[in-house]
Amino acid sequence: MKRSAVIPVAALLLSVGLTAGLFCWTRGGMGKGVRPEFEAFRSEGGGTPEARLKAPEFSRWNRYPREPEIRVALREQPVDALTLEIDAPYRIRAVGGKSVLMRGARLASCRVVVDEKGLRVGGTRLDAEGVEIEVDRSPAIWVGGNEYRGRVRLYRRDKRVLPVNVLPLEQYIAGVVDSEMPAAFPREARRAQAIVARTYALYQVEQAPRGAVYDLFASTRSQKYQGYQYRGEKNRLLAGESDSSREIAESTRGVVGQHDGGLFCTYYCAVCGGKTVEGSGVFKDAAPVLSPVTCDGCRDARLYRWEAEVTKREAESALRPLLGREGKKLGTVKSLQAVRKGSRGASSQYVVRDDRQSFQVTGAALRQALGSKGLYSPNFDVQDKGQSLLFSGRGHGHGVGLCQWGARGMAQRGATAEQIFRHYYAGAVLVGLGYR
Ligand SMILES: [Zn+2]
Structure with missing residues:
Protein backbone atom coordinates (compact mmCIF):
# COMPACT_ATOMS: atom_id res chain seq x y z
CA MET A 1 0.00 0.00 0.00
CA LYS A 2 2.98 2.26 0.24
CA ARG A 3 3.13 3.95 -3.08
CA SER A 4 6.06 6.09 -4.00
CA ALA A 5 5.60 8.99 -6.35
CA VAL A 6 8.06 7.75 -8.90
CA ILE A 7 7.80 9.87 -12.00
CA PRO A 8 8.15 7.55 -14.97
CA VAL A 9 10.67 8.82 -17.47
CA ALA A 10 8.95 7.05 -20.33
CA ALA A 11 6.61 9.50 -21.96
CA LEU A 12 3.39 8.38 -23.53
CA LEU A 13 4.80 6.88 -26.70
CA LEU A 14 1.63 6.48 -28.63
CA SER A 15 -2.03 6.48 -28.02
CA VAL A 16 -2.98 2.95 -28.90
CA GLY A 17 -6.24 2.75 -30.76
CA LEU A 18 -8.08 0.04 -28.96
CA THR A 19 -11.59 0.88 -30.05
CA ALA A 20 -11.75 -1.49 -32.98
CA GLY A 21 -12.66 -4.67 -31.25
CA LEU A 22 -13.22 -3.72 -27.65
CA PHE A 23 -16.80 -3.96 -26.69
CA CYS A 24 -17.90 -1.03 -24.67
CA TRP A 25 -18.90 -2.03 -21.21
CA THR A 26 -21.28 0.66 -20.14
CA ARG A 27 -24.60 0.82 -18.42
CA GLY A 28 -27.06 -1.45 -20.13
CA GLY A 29 -24.47 -2.20 -22.75
CA MET A 30 -24.38 -5.95 -22.36
CA GLY A 31 -26.03 -7.87 -25.18
CA LYS A 32 -26.68 -11.57 -25.38
CA GLY A 33 -23.66 -13.75 -25.32
CA VAL A 34 -22.43 -12.12 -22.14
CA ARG A 35 -19.82 -14.20 -20.45
CA PRO A 36 -20.82 -15.64 -17.10
CA GLU A 37 -18.11 -13.71 -15.26
CA PHE A 38 -19.67 -10.45 -16.44
CA GLU A 39 -23.12 -11.36 -15.18
CA ALA A 40 -22.43 -9.75 -11.85
CA PHE A 41 -21.35 -6.55 -13.57
CA ARG A 42 -24.47 -6.53 -15.67
CA SER A 43 -26.65 -6.59 -12.60
CA GLU A 44 -24.64 -3.76 -11.10
CA GLY A 45 -24.63 -1.69 -14.25
CA GLY A 46 -28.10 -0.40 -13.54
CA GLY A 47 -29.44 -0.74 -17.09
CA THR A 48 -33.07 -1.76 -17.40
CA PRO A 49 -33.87 -5.19 -18.86
CA GLU A 50 -35.29 -3.40 -21.92
CA ALA A 51 -32.11 -1.45 -22.45
CA ARG A 52 -30.13 -4.65 -22.25
CA LEU A 53 -32.28 -6.33 -24.87
CA LYS A 54 -31.75 -3.43 -27.24
CA ALA A 55 -28.01 -3.34 -26.68
CA PRO A 56 -25.99 -4.47 -29.69
CA GLU A 57 -24.11 -7.70 -29.42
CA PHE A 58 -20.54 -6.81 -28.72
CA SER A 59 -17.62 -8.05 -30.75
CA ARG A 60 -14.49 -9.39 -29.23
CA TRP A 61 -11.25 -7.61 -29.75
CA ASN A 62 -8.71 -9.73 -31.56
CA ARG A 63 -5.70 -7.94 -30.24
CA TYR A 64 -6.08 -10.03 -27.08
CA PRO A 65 -7.76 -13.18 -28.36
CA ARG A 66 -5.90 -15.01 -25.61
CA GLU A 67 -5.13 -13.96 -22.09
CA PRO A 68 -1.85 -12.02 -22.27
CA GLU A 69 1.21 -12.90 -20.22
CA ILE A 70 2.93 -10.38 -18.04
CA ARG A 71 6.67 -10.14 -17.34
CA VAL A 72 7.37 -9.04 -13.79
CA ALA A 73 10.90 -8.04 -12.77
CA LEU A 74 11.37 -9.58 -9.32
CA ARG A 75 14.14 -7.14 -8.36
CA GLU A 76 14.39 -3.45 -9.19
CA GLN A 77 18.06 -3.89 -10.06
CA PRO A 78 20.09 -6.93 -11.13
CA ASP A 158 25.67 -5.85 -15.99
CA LYS A 159 27.52 -8.91 -14.60
CA ARG A 160 24.57 -9.57 -12.29
CA VAL A 161 21.35 -11.58 -12.37
CA LEU A 162 17.88 -10.21 -13.02
CA PRO A 163 14.97 -12.59 -12.30
CA VAL A 164 11.71 -12.13 -14.21
CA ASN A 165 8.47 -14.00 -13.58
CA VAL A 166 6.38 -14.66 -16.70
CA LEU A 167 2.78 -15.64 -15.99
CA PRO A 168 -0.81 -15.23 -17.21
CA LEU A 169 -2.18 -11.76 -16.45
CA GLU A 170 -5.11 -12.96 -14.35
CA GLN A 171 -2.89 -15.04 -12.05
CA TYR A 172 -0.74 -11.97 -11.56
CA ILE A 173 -3.83 -9.89 -10.73
CA ALA A 174 -4.87 -12.39 -8.04
CA GLY A 175 -1.50 -11.77 -6.39
CA VAL A 176 -1.62 -7.98 -6.73
CA VAL A 177 -5.11 -7.68 -5.21
CA ASP A 178 -3.99 -9.27 -1.93
CA SER A 179 -0.71 -7.36 -1.82
CA GLU A 180 -2.23 -3.98 -2.63
CA MET A 181 -5.47 -4.14 -0.66
CA PRO A 182 -6.20 -5.94 2.62
CA ALA A 183 -8.56 -8.92 2.46
CA ALA A 184 -10.65 -7.16 5.12
CA PHE A 185 -11.60 -4.40 2.66
CA PRO A 186 -15.06 -4.78 1.08
CA ARG A 187 -15.40 -6.97 -1.99
CA GLU A 188 -16.42 -4.15 -4.35
CA ALA A 189 -13.38 -2.08 -3.35
CA ARG A 190 -11.18 -5.11 -4.10
CA ARG A 191 -12.90 -5.64 -7.44
CA ALA A 192 -12.23 -1.99 -8.32
CA GLN A 193 -8.61 -2.60 -7.28
CA ALA A 194 -8.42 -5.63 -9.60
CA ILE A 195 -9.71 -3.61 -12.58
CA VAL A 196 -7.32 -0.76 -11.83
CA ALA A 197 -4.37 -3.14 -11.38
CA ARG A 198 -5.18 -5.00 -14.61
CA THR A 199 -5.43 -1.75 -16.58
CA TYR A 200 -2.17 -0.50 -15.07
CA ALA A 201 -0.40 -3.77 -15.93
CA LEU A 202 -1.67 -4.02 -19.49
CA TYR A 203 -0.82 -0.38 -20.09
CA GLN A 204 2.75 -1.18 -18.99
CA VAL A 205 2.82 -4.14 -21.40
CA GLU A 206 1.83 -1.84 -24.26
CA GLN A 207 4.33 0.85 -23.25
CA ALA A 208 7.31 -1.49 -22.76
CA PRO A 209 10.05 -0.47 -25.20
CA ARG A 210 11.06 -2.91 -27.92
CA GLY A 211 13.67 -5.28 -26.57
CA ALA A 212 12.61 -4.84 -22.93
CA VAL A 213 12.76 -8.06 -20.92
CA TYR A 214 10.09 -7.08 -18.39
CA ASP A 215 6.91 -4.99 -18.27
CA LEU A 216 6.85 -3.87 -14.65
CA PHE A 217 8.34 -4.40 -11.19
CA ALA A 218 7.05 -6.63 -8.39
CA SER A 219 7.50 -3.77 -5.91
CA THR A 220 5.45 -0.64 -5.18
CA ARG A 221 7.53 1.06 -7.84
CA SER A 222 4.86 -0.52 -10.07
CA GLN A 223 2.38 -2.45 -7.94
CA LYS A 224 3.12 -4.89 -5.18
CA TYR A 225 3.17 -8.58 -6.13
CA GLN A 226 4.55 -11.34 -3.91
CA GLY A 227 3.80 -14.44 -5.97
CA TYR A 228 1.89 -17.51 -4.83
CA GLN A 229 3.39 -17.63 -1.35
CA TYR A 230 6.40 -16.34 0.50
CA ARG A 231 8.40 -16.75 3.67
CA GLY A 232 7.82 -13.94 6.12
CA GLU A 233 9.40 -13.17 9.45
CA LYS A 234 10.83 -16.18 11.32
CA ASN A 235 10.45 -18.16 8.09
CA ARG A 236 6.68 -18.26 8.45
CA LEU A 237 4.94 -19.22 5.21
CA LEU A 238 2.49 -16.52 4.08
CA ALA A 239 -0.01 -16.53 1.21
CA GLY A 240 0.63 -14.15 -1.70
CA GLU A 241 -2.87 -14.80 -3.03
CA SER A 242 -6.05 -16.33 -1.61
CA ASP A 243 -9.39 -17.89 -2.57
CA SER A 244 -10.81 -14.39 -2.16
CA SER A 245 -8.29 -12.67 -4.42
CA ARG A 246 -8.57 -15.41 -7.06
CA GLU A 247 -12.34 -14.96 -7.04
CA ILE A 248 -11.95 -11.18 -7.29
CA ALA A 249 -9.69 -11.58 -10.32
CA GLU A 250 -12.03 -14.11 -11.92
CA SER A 251 -15.18 -12.03 -11.36
CA THR A 252 -13.58 -9.05 -13.14
CA ARG A 253 -11.67 -11.16 -15.66
CA GLY A 254 -10.60 -9.10 -18.68
CA VAL A 255 -12.24 -5.88 -17.51
CA VAL A 256 -10.08 -2.78 -17.94
CA GLY A 257 -10.49 0.98 -17.93
CA GLN A 258 -10.46 2.89 -21.18
CA HIS A 259 -10.08 6.54 -22.03
CA ASP A 260 -10.03 8.09 -25.50
CA GLY A 261 -10.07 4.72 -27.20
CA GLY A 262 -7.08 3.31 -25.36
CA LEU A 263 -5.76 2.06 -22.07
CA PHE A 264 -4.40 4.67 -19.69
CA CYS A 265 -2.10 4.52 -16.70
CA THR A 266 -4.44 3.99 -13.76
CA TYR A 267 -2.28 5.50 -11.04
CA TYR A 268 -3.69 4.94 -7.56
CA CYS A 269 -2.75 5.84 -4.01
CA ALA A 270 -3.34 4.62 -0.46
CA VAL A 271 -5.06 7.66 1.10
CA CYS A 272 -5.80 10.91 -0.74
CA GLY A 273 -6.78 12.85 2.38
CA GLY A 274 -10.07 14.24 1.07
CA LYS A 275 -9.32 15.21 -2.51
CA THR A 276 -7.27 13.53 -5.21
CA VAL A 277 -4.45 15.33 -7.00
CA GLU A 278 -4.16 16.47 -10.63
CA GLY A 279 -2.23 13.64 -12.29
CA SER A 280 -0.34 15.81 -14.78
CA GLY A 281 1.29 17.66 -11.86
CA VAL A 282 2.93 14.42 -10.74
CA PHE A 283 3.23 12.05 -13.70
CA LYS A 284 4.33 12.88 -17.22
CA ASP A 285 2.03 10.31 -18.79
CA ALA A 286 -1.08 11.19 -16.75
CA ALA A 287 -4.29 10.98 -18.78
CA PRO A 288 -6.87 13.79 -18.41
CA VAL A 289 -9.15 11.40 -16.48
CA LEU A 290 -6.67 11.70 -13.59
CA SER A 291 -8.27 14.94 -12.46
CA PRO A 292 -8.97 15.91 -8.86
CA VAL A 293 -12.18 14.58 -7.31
CA THR A 294 -13.44 14.93 -3.77
CA CYS A 295 -13.19 11.81 -1.64
CA ASP A 296 -14.83 11.39 1.71
CA GLY A 297 -14.34 7.67 1.98
CA CYS A 298 -10.81 7.76 3.40
CA ARG A 299 -11.54 9.51 6.72
CA ASP A 300 -11.02 6.28 8.68
CA ALA A 301 -7.46 5.89 7.44
CA ARG A 302 -4.74 6.48 10.02
CA LEU A 303 -2.93 8.84 7.67
CA TYR A 304 -5.97 10.87 6.63
CA ARG A 305 -4.25 13.61 8.64
CA TRP A 306 -0.71 13.52 10.04
CA GLU A 307 1.94 15.74 11.56
CA ALA A 308 5.70 15.59 11.28
CA GLU A 309 8.25 17.81 12.95
CA VAL A 310 11.54 18.12 11.09
CA THR A 311 14.48 20.22 12.27
CA LYS A 312 15.73 22.83 9.82
CA ARG A 313 19.07 21.08 9.86
CA GLU A 314 17.43 17.79 8.81
CA ALA A 315 15.51 19.58 6.06
CA GLU A 316 18.76 21.19 4.92
CA SER A 317 20.66 17.92 4.58
CA ALA A 318 17.73 16.26 2.80
CA LEU A 319 17.20 19.14 0.37
CA ARG A 320 20.83 19.90 -0.39
CA PRO A 321 21.44 16.90 -2.71
CA LEU A 322 18.05 17.44 -4.34
CA LEU A 323 18.83 21.06 -5.22
CA GLY A 324 22.43 20.15 -5.95
CA ARG A 325 21.26 17.96 -8.82
CA GLU A 326 19.81 21.11 -10.39
CA GLY A 327 23.11 22.93 -9.90
CA LYS A 328 21.79 24.95 -6.93
CA LYS A 329 23.81 25.37 -3.77
CA LEU A 330 21.77 25.45 -0.59
CA GLY A 331 23.29 27.16 2.46
CA THR A 332 21.88 27.18 6.00
CA VAL A 333 18.10 26.85 5.87
CA LYS A 334 16.35 29.83 7.45
CA SER A 335 12.76 29.24 6.43
CA LEU A 336 10.40 27.12 4.35
CA GLN A 337 7.03 28.53 3.34
CA ALA A 338 4.17 27.68 1.02
CA VAL A 339 4.10 29.95 -2.02
CA ARG A 340 0.67 29.06 -3.26
CA LYS A 341 -1.76 26.21 -3.15
CA GLY A 342 -1.60 24.29 -6.39
CA SER A 343 -4.48 24.99 -8.70
CA ARG A 344 -6.94 22.12 -9.10
CA GLY A 345 -5.05 20.15 -6.53
CA ALA A 346 -1.75 20.22 -8.42
CA SER A 347 1.49 19.90 -6.50
CA SER A 348 1.84 22.96 -4.33
CA GLN A 349 4.94 25.14 -4.43
CA TYR A 350 7.19 26.02 -1.51
CA VAL A 351 10.07 28.39 -1.15
CA VAL A 352 13.17 27.54 0.87
CA ARG A 353 15.36 30.45 1.99
CA ASP A 354 18.91 30.18 3.17
CA ASP A 355 21.14 33.05 4.34
CA ARG A 356 21.64 34.32 0.79
CA GLN A 357 18.92 33.26 -1.61
CA SER A 358 15.64 31.40 -2.09
CA PHE A 359 14.71 28.26 -4.01
CA GLN A 360 11.37 26.96 -5.26
CA VAL A 361 10.52 23.35 -4.53
CA THR A 362 7.34 21.37 -5.09
CA GLY A 363 5.43 19.50 -2.41
CA ALA A 364 6.24 16.29 -4.30
CA ALA A 365 9.98 17.04 -4.14
CA LEU A 366 9.77 17.81 -0.43
CA ARG A 367 7.93 14.59 0.19
CA GLN A 368 10.57 12.68 -1.75
CA ALA A 369 13.37 14.31 0.23
CA LEU A 370 11.69 14.09 3.64
CA GLY A 371 9.63 10.90 3.26
CA SER A 372 11.78 9.10 5.82
CA LYS A 373 11.06 11.92 8.31
CA GLY A 374 7.33 11.23 8.20
CA LEU A 375 6.10 13.28 5.25
CA TYR A 376 3.59 10.78 3.89
CA SER A 377 2.21 12.85 1.02
CA PRO A 378 2.92 16.03 -0.97
CA ASN A 379 -0.16 17.72 0.55
CA PHE A 380 0.69 19.66 3.69
CA ASP A 381 0.85 23.00 5.43
CA VAL A 382 4.08 24.02 7.08
CA GLN A 383 4.60 26.07 10.22
CA ASP A 384 7.89 27.62 11.34
CA LYS A 385 8.76 26.59 14.91
CA GLY A 386 12.14 28.31 15.11
CA GLN A 387 14.63 25.43 15.09
CA SER A 388 12.19 23.14 13.35
CA LEU A 389 9.37 22.96 10.82
CA LEU A 390 5.98 21.45 11.64
CA PHE A 391 4.29 19.78 8.69
CA SER A 392 0.55 19.12 8.95
CA GLY A 393 -0.39 16.82 6.12
CA ARG A 394 -3.21 15.01 4.41
CA GLY A 395 -3.14 11.48 3.04
CA HIS A 396 -0.57 8.84 2.19
CA GLY A 397 0.99 8.58 -1.25
CA HIS A 398 1.02 10.77 -4.34
CA GLY A 399 -2.74 11.35 -4.19
CA VAL A 400 -3.39 10.64 -7.89
CA GLY A 401 -6.25 8.44 -9.13
CA LEU A 402 -8.14 5.85 -7.11
CA CYS A 403 -7.83 6.29 -3.35
CA GLN A 404 -7.69 2.80 -1.85
CA TRP A 405 -9.13 3.83 1.52
CA GLY A 406 -11.67 5.98 -0.30
CA ALA A 407 -12.71 2.94 -2.35
CA ARG A 408 -13.19 1.10 0.94
CA GLY A 409 -15.43 3.88 2.25
CA MET A 410 -17.47 4.02 -0.97
CA ALA A 411 -17.96 0.23 -0.97
CA GLN A 412 -19.04 0.30 2.67
CA ARG A 413 -21.76 2.71 1.64
CA GLY A 414 -22.92 0.38 -1.13
CA ALA A 415 -21.01 1.55 -4.21
CA THR A 416 -20.14 -1.02 -6.86
CA ALA A 417 -16.70 -1.54 -8.41
CA GLU A 418 -17.89 0.30 -11.51
CA GLN A 419 -19.13 3.29 -9.50
CA ILE A 420 -15.87 3.42 -7.57
CA PHE A 421 -13.85 3.27 -10.78
CA ARG A 422 -15.89 5.98 -12.46
CA HIS A 423 -15.65 8.24 -9.43
CA TYR A 424 -11.86 8.31 -9.36
CA TYR A 425 -11.31 8.26 -13.13
CA ALA A 426 -14.16 10.53 -14.14
CA GLY A 427 -14.80 10.25 -17.88
CA ALA A 428 -13.16 6.82 -18.30
CA VAL A 429 -15.25 3.76 -19.14
CA LEU A 430 -14.85 0.07 -18.41
CA VAL A 431 -14.47 -2.35 -21.29
CA GLY A 432 -14.04 -6.10 -21.52
CA LEU A 433 -11.13 -7.58 -23.39
CA GLY A 434 -11.89 -10.41 -25.74
CA TYR A 435 -10.04 -13.25 -24.05
CA ARG A 436 -11.78 -15.92 -22.10
ZN1 LIG B 1 -9.44 9.51 -0.33
Missing part, protein backbone atom coordinates in the same frame (compact mmCIF):
# COMPACT_ATOMS: atom_id res chain seq x y z
CA VAL A 79 21.65 -8.65 -8.10
CA ASP A 80 24.96 -10.41 -7.44
CA ALA A 81 23.34 -13.73 -6.51
CA LEU A 82 19.97 -15.39 -6.06
CA THR A 83 18.68 -18.47 -4.32
CA LEU A 84 16.71 -20.80 -6.59
CA GLU A 85 14.69 -23.87 -5.70
CA ILE A 86 12.31 -25.88 -7.92
CA ASP A 87 9.74 -28.28 -6.46
CA ALA A 88 8.63 -29.98 -9.71
CA PRO A 89 10.16 -31.58 -12.82
CA TYR A 90 11.78 -28.73 -14.74
CA ARG A 91 13.65 -27.80 -17.90
CA ILE A 92 15.92 -24.82 -18.46
CA ARG A 93 16.45 -23.43 -21.96
CA ALA A 94 18.04 -20.29 -23.34
CA VAL A 95 15.29 -17.64 -23.66
CA GLY A 96 13.78 -18.21 -27.09
CA GLY A 97 15.88 -21.36 -27.60
CA LYS A 98 14.72 -24.92 -28.14
CA SER A 99 17.43 -27.14 -26.73
CA VAL A 100 17.27 -28.02 -23.06
CA LEU A 101 20.40 -26.89 -21.22
CA MET A 102 19.50 -28.40 -17.87
CA ARG A 103 16.71 -30.57 -16.51
CA GLY A 104 15.73 -32.53 -13.43
CA ALA A 105 12.94 -33.95 -11.27
CA ARG A 106 13.49 -31.11 -8.81
CA LEU A 107 16.22 -28.67 -7.88
CA ALA A 108 17.40 -28.36 -4.29
CA SER A 109 18.04 -24.82 -3.07
CA CYS A 110 21.11 -23.44 -4.85
CA ARG A 111 22.77 -20.18 -5.77
CA VAL A 112 22.53 -18.49 -9.15
CA VAL A 113 25.41 -16.21 -10.17
CA VAL A 114 26.88 -14.98 -13.43
CA ASP A 115 30.34 -15.78 -14.73
CA GLU A 116 32.37 -14.54 -17.68
CA LYS A 117 30.19 -16.09 -20.33
CA GLY A 118 26.85 -17.02 -18.88
CA LEU A 119 24.98 -18.08 -15.77
CA ARG A 120 25.82 -20.59 -13.12
CA VAL A 121 22.92 -22.48 -11.50
CA GLY A 122 24.31 -24.42 -8.56
CA GLY A 123 27.20 -26.41 -10.02
CA THR A 124 25.98 -26.16 -13.62
CA ARG A 125 27.28 -23.63 -16.14
CA LEU A 126 24.72 -22.39 -18.66
CA ASP A 127 26.15 -20.62 -21.68
CA ALA A 128 23.40 -18.05 -22.27
CA GLU A 129 22.57 -14.37 -21.71
CA GLY A 130 19.17 -15.40 -20.42
CA VAL A 131 17.51 -18.68 -19.50
CA GLU A 132 13.92 -19.70 -18.94
CA ILE A 133 12.76 -22.21 -16.36
CA GLU A 134 9.69 -24.22 -17.24
CA VAL A 135 7.98 -26.61 -14.83
CA ASP A 136 5.51 -29.48 -15.21
CA ARG A 137 3.42 -28.21 -12.34
CA SER A 138 2.97 -24.56 -11.29
CA PRO A 139 3.56 -22.98 -8.81
CA ALA A 140 6.90 -24.61 -8.10
CA ILE A 141 9.70 -22.09 -8.60
CA TRP A 142 11.19 -20.35 -5.58
CA VAL A 143 13.32 -17.25 -6.10
CA GLY A 144 14.67 -16.08 -2.77
CA GLY A 145 11.82 -16.33 -0.27
CA ASN A 146 8.96 -16.25 -2.81
CA GLU A 147 7.29 -19.02 -4.78
CA TYR A 148 5.94 -18.05 -8.21
CA ARG A 149 3.39 -19.34 -10.67
CA GLY A 150 4.27 -19.65 -14.34
CA ARG A 151 7.84 -19.50 -15.59
CA VAL A 152 10.93 -17.69 -14.39
CA ARG A 153 13.59 -16.14 -16.59
CA LEU A 154 17.06 -15.32 -15.35
CA TYR A 155 18.91 -12.66 -17.29
CA ARG A 156 22.58 -11.82 -17.21
CA ARG A 157 22.68 -8.03 -16.86
